[in-house]
Amino acid sequence: MNKLARLFDYQKYESNSELAEVIRDVESRYPAKRQALSDDELEFVAAATGQTDNIYLHDDYNKRQRDRRPKT
Amino acid sequence: MSGALSKEEIYLQYKDKVFAYIRNHVNSPEDAEDLCADVFVKIYQKLDTYDSSKASISTWIYSVTSNTVIDFYRTNHIHSEIPEDLTDERSTVEEEVLSQENLSLLAKALKNLPQEQMDIIVLRYYKGYTLQEVAEIMHLSYGVTKLRHREALGRLNEMLAS
Numbered sequence: 001m002n003k004l005a006r007l008f009d010y011q012k013y014e015s016n017s018e019l020a021e022v023i024r025d026v027e028s029r030y031p032a033k034r035q036a037l038s039d040d041e042l043e044f045v046a047a048a049t050g051q052t053d054n055i056y057l058h059d060d061y062n063k064r065q066r067d068r069r070p071k072t
Numbered sequence: 073m074s075g076a077l078s079k080e081e082i083y084l085q086y087k088d089k090v091f092a093y094i095r096n097h098v099n100s101p102e103d104a105e106d107l108c109a110d111v112f113v114k115i116y117q118k119l120d121t122y123d124s125s126k127a128s129i130s131t132w133i134y135s136v137t138s139n140t141v142i143d144f145y146r147t148n149h150i151h152s153e154i155p156e157d158l159t160d161e162r163s164t165v166e167e168e169v170l171s172q173e174n175l176s177l178l179a180k181a182l183k184n185l186p187q188e189q190m191d192i193i194v195l196r197y198y199k200g201y202t203l204q205e206v207a208e209i210m211h212l213s214y215g216v217t218k219l220r221h222r223e224a225l226g227r228l229n230e231m232l233a234s
Binding site: 010 | 089182191210228232
């Protein structure tokens with residue numbers, strides 16, 4: 001049912017509060033499977049535990065984001 | 073033309089929404105950042121073709137974003153991993169279908185389903201699990217899950233059509 005799939009995909013972009021409530025309700029009954037941390041999340045964890053090398057990583061990350069911002 | 077919004081305003085208003093959507097579909101944060109930048113380049117390039125009588129600017133940006141994610145999977149030859157909610161067909165009906173109003177209608181319709189059916193639909197279409205995975209998560213047999221799924225689709229069709 002393509003329409004249904006598209007509506008749920010659209011919800012990931014244009015969150016509707018009523019539908020978000022239904023989804024939260026369902027999610028609360030089925031806790032997500034544990035997932036591996038992404039590289040970004042690992043950087044934040046490392047920064048939080050005081051590893052200074054990762055501060056530079058974090059700066060690079062921010063710079064990369066600024067550089068990638070399209071010029072208007 | 074977009075009318076009211078400048079490129080800068082579009083970027084500021086939609087960057088978080090676009091990035092969050094892409095992150096939802098793409099595992100790598102770096103790929104997501106690249107795609108987000110691609111989306112805004114496309115938006116700026118195509119802004120002159122945007123027709124406000126056909127769709128809101130938000131829905132139009134969603135279409136550009138979703139097509140960019142599909143292209144990412146295609147270009148990287150990971151066609152089989154295109155999420156099922158992002159089908160190959162670049163939807164032409166979405167301008168009519170995709171609206172806050174229809175999301176509210178879907179929410180109301182889901183609330184009218186038996187809980188088990190509502191759960192199956194959300195796990196299948198929002199969380200993207202296969203029916204086999206849904207069956208495992210809900211501790212149901214595959215046969216029962218398939219049956220309830222079909223029943224739920226039938227009821228939703230009726231409710232959303234009326």
